[in-house]
Amino acid sequence: MECRVRDMRLKEVININDGARLGYVSDLEFRLPEGQILGAVVQTPGRFFGLFGRGEEFFIPWDAIRQMGDDIILIEKSVARQPTKTKHRKWS
Numbered sequence: 001m002e003c004r005v006r007d008m009r010l011k012e013v014i015n016i017n018d019g020a021r022l023g024y025v026s027d028l029e030f031r032l033p034e035g036q037i038l039g040a041v042v043q044t045p046g047r048f049f050g051l052f053g054r055g056e057e058f059f060i061p062w063d064a065i066r067q068m069g070d071d072i073i074l075i076e077k078s079v080a081r082q083p084t085k086t087k088h089r090k091w092s
Contacts, residue, residue, distance in 0.1 A: 003068070013042045013073045016066060023055065025073065037062050040073070 005028055013022040026043035030036065039062045044055030060075055067074045 008040065008073075011068065011071060011073045013040070013060060013075060016074050016076050022058065022060075022075075026057065029059065040065070 008025045008028060011025050013025060014020065015022060023042045023044040025040045027041040029038040029041060031038055040060045042058045042060055044058070060077075064075045064077050065073060066076045
C-alpha cells in the first residue's frame with residue numbers, strides 16, 4: 001500500500017484494545033537523514049465542534065500501528081494516555 005503524508009491526515013486512529021476513537025492524524029514525526037518514520041501525532045477532537053479550543057495531541061509510536069486502511073489506522077496500546085512535558089503528549 002502506498003500512501004502520502006497528506007493522505008495520512010484523513011485517517012482516523014482507533015485503538016483495537018478498547019475501541020476508542022482517538023482522533024485524526026495531524027502530523028508524522030521522522031528521523032532525518034535516515035528517513036525513518038518514528039510515529040504519528042494524533043489530534044483529539046476539540047470541545048464543542050472545535051469552537052472552544054483545540055483538543056490534545058498524542059504521539060503514537062510507529063510500532064504500535066497494527067493496520068492501515070483507506071479510512072482508519074488501527075493501533076494496539078493497552079496503557080491509558082499519559083501526558084508528558086514535551087511539545088505534544090505521548091501515548092505510552
